[in-house]
Amino acid sequence: xxxxxxxxxxxxxxxxxHPRGEGEAIDTPRAFLxxxxxxxxEKWRWMDWRGARTSWxxxxxxxxxxxxxxxxxxxxxxxxxxxxxxLVLMYAVGFPWFVPLVLHALVAWQFGRFANWxxxxxxxxxxxxxxxxxxxxxxxxxxxxxxGGINTTAPAVLAALSxxxxxxxxVLFGDGGLFxxxxxxxxxxxxxERAIEG
Numbered sequence: 001x002x003x004x005x006x007x008x009x010x011x012x013x014x015x016x017x018h019p020r021g022e023g024e025a026i027d028t029p030r031a032f033l034x035x036x037x038x039x040x041x042e043k044w045r046w047m048d049w050r051g052a053r054t055s056w057x058x059x060x061x062x063x064x065x066x067x068x069x070x071x072x073x074x075x076x077x078x079x080x081x082x083x084x085x086x087l088v089l090m091y092a093v094g095f096p097w098f099v100p101l102v103l104h105a106l107v108a109w110q111f112g113r114f115a116n117w118x119x120x121x122x123x124x125x126x127x128x129x130x131x132x133x134x135x136x137x138x139x140x141x142x143x144x145x146x147x148g149g150i151n152t153t154a155p156a157v158l159a160a161l162s163x164x165x166x167x168x169x170x171v172l173f174g175d176g177g178l179f180x181x182x183x184x185x186x187x188x189x190x191x192x193e194r195a196i197e198g
Contacts, residue, residue: 028127031141034149043116044123054113061112065162069154072147073122077158083107084162088169123148 029044030037043055060067065080087100130143 028144029123031144032123032127032148034145040116040119044120047117047120053117055116057112057115060115061108063155064108064111065158066155067115069158070150070152071119071122072149072151072154073119074154076118076122077154080158081161081165084165085169088166089173092169092173 029041033040043057047053047055057067063070065077065083068074068077068080083104087104090100090103091097126147127144130140130147134140134143
């Protein structure tokens with residue numbers, strides 16, 4: 001049975017701590033995490049012990065929003081759509097192809113550094129809500145399992161939406177598109193250079 005987790009109840013005003021109560025028959029993180037529970041449990045404990053917010057997660061860095069969707073952080077996963085729209089628009093206005101690519105690589109690298117902490121905060125927030133709303137240990141465990149774990153369909157949905165943004169960006173802003181922005185950045189750069197010279 002899942003017992004009370006005192007650390008969760010004091011989480012609001014204190015530095016985040018690993019919300020595992022001593023002597024629990026079923027621990028809160030494992031109920032929430034499901035697949036790869038050991039990996040995240042160890043990463044979170046290591047981060048908590050060191051007071052760190054960074055811990056490398058290669059899967060998160062490589063998959064970015066897809067990893068967020070897979071881990072059921074849908075609101076954060078939707079940020080990928082906005083970021084992708086920015087990258088497509090940058091390319092459409094005439095930035096060299098490598099500029100959006102390098103920017104995305106830098107953002108993905110930073111995300112890979114902070115992904116475990118982001119997931120930890122998501123867990124803390126979810127566990128607090130469950131412990132406030134439900135009193136029975138069995139119901140708490142059920143709710144944690146339902147809110148955590150993975151969703152294998154969500155990354156596919158995000159991929160379809162991402163593809164729609166890329167295709168839509170090309171149709172709207174690409175060469176021959178409805179709003180051809182191609183060359184906007186080079187033209188603006190040349191105008192600034194002429195203004196400086198003249």
